[in-house]
Amino acid sequence: MAGLRIVAEGRVSVVTVNRPDVLNALNTALLEELLATLEDLGSDPTCGVIVVTGAGDRAFIAGADIKEMDGKTPLEARDYSELGQEIAHKLETMRKPTIAAVNGYALGGGCEIALACDVRLASENARFGQPEINLGIIPGWGGTQRLARATNIGYAKELILTGRMVDAAEALERGLVQHVYPSAELMPRVMELAQQMASKSPVALYYAKESTNRALHGDIGGNLVHEADLYSLMFSTDDAREGLRAFVEKRTPTFIGK
Ligand code: COA
Numbered sequence: 138m139a140g141l142r143i144v145a146e147g148r149v150s151v152v153t154v155n156r157p158d159v160l161n162a163l164n165t166a167l168l169e170e171l172l173a174t175l176e177d178l179g180s181d182p183t184c185g186v187i188v189v190t191g192a193g194d195r196a197f198i199a200g201a202d203i204k205e206m207d208g209k210t211p212l213e214a215r216d217y218s219e220l221g222q223e224i225a226h227k228l229e230t231m232r233k234p235t236i237a238a239v240n241g242y243a244l245g246g247g248c249e250i251a252l253a254c255d256v257r258l259a260s261e262n263a264r265f266g267q268p269e270i271n272l273g274i275i276p277g278w279g280g281t282q283r284l285a286r287a288t289n290i291g292y293a294k295e296l297i298l299t300g301r302m303v304d305a306a307e308a309l310e311r312g313l314v315q316h317v318y319p320s321a322e323l324m325p326r327v328m329e330l331a332q333q334m335a336s337k338s339p340v341a342l343y344y345a346k347e348s349t350n351r352a353l354h355g356d357i358g359g360n361l362v363h364e365a366d367l368y369s370l371m372f373s374t375d376d377a378r379e380g381l382r383a384f385v386e387k388r389t390p391t392f393i394g395k
Pocket residue numbers: 158159160162199200201202203204242244245246268269
């Protein structure tokens with residue numbers, strides 16, 4: 138049955154979009170399930186890192202469900218855009234690292250969900266694109282903003298205005314993804330990265346993410362003051378005391394997220 142599969146491996150939760158007959162296209166029911174799942178995992182202290190991927194070996198997410206979009210009124214389309222944007226915003230700003238394991242087509246909304254994750258790892262058969270222009274519409278889940286921020290504005294405009302699909306090698310060259318692996322290696326490498334992050338202090342991960350999120354927004358002066366504020370706040374945590382002391386005592390730190 139279509140839906141999400143959620144599997145925990147230690148402190149890493151893998152969320153798999155499971156609708157392979159339509160290349161994991163996201164309809165409203167799946168979007169609502171995804172939002173509720175991210176909210177649950179966000180407040181679950183046993184979950185440290187979230188991985189998003191697609192079922193099967195052909196697609197990460199082939200986009201919003203085109204059949205469902207066909208016939209929407211402007212007000213319904215607005216709700217649909219806001220729902221997708223809310224999920225993207227959550228992936229980008231939630232207190233835990235989010236990793237996209239892109240195992241095939243990441244088109245339209247799929248590319249936008251991947252771009253909202255903190256880090257993107259892809260298989261060699263991954264394909265990225267914002268093909269909305271071919272449907273007579275435009276990206277609506279953040280693609281017009283995050284693609285330019287992840288790459289550059291000229292490249293983002295090229296892809297958004299043509300709908301051109303790019304392969305994993307080009308995505309890597311352009312900084313759209315951080316690493317590309319043969320298909321069989323993708324999940325082991327994603328889990329290795331996720332477990333590495335999950336071993337860190339949860340509170341340090343959150344503040345590191347929050348501060349880094351500001352890098353492409355606003356005024357650098359204000360952002361540096363904010364960084365210094367968060368940096369000093371870290372010194373009120375047990376985890377900072379433990380991490381610094383463990384280094385001095387030449388042992389592995391044990392973090393508790395406080
Ligand atoms: N929404 C709804 N259904 C989708 C879909 C989407 N975004 N993407 C793929 N599907 C469905 C197809 O309609 C097809 O269903 P069917 O078997 O009932 O006809 C099934 O998934 C398999 O896709 P198909 O097109 O037959 O596979 P393909 O290998 O020939 O092409 C793609 C793969 C990804 C190039 C092609 O499916 C495609 O262009 N999809 C749309 C991508 C898109 O525009 N996404 C952005 C939406 S805003």
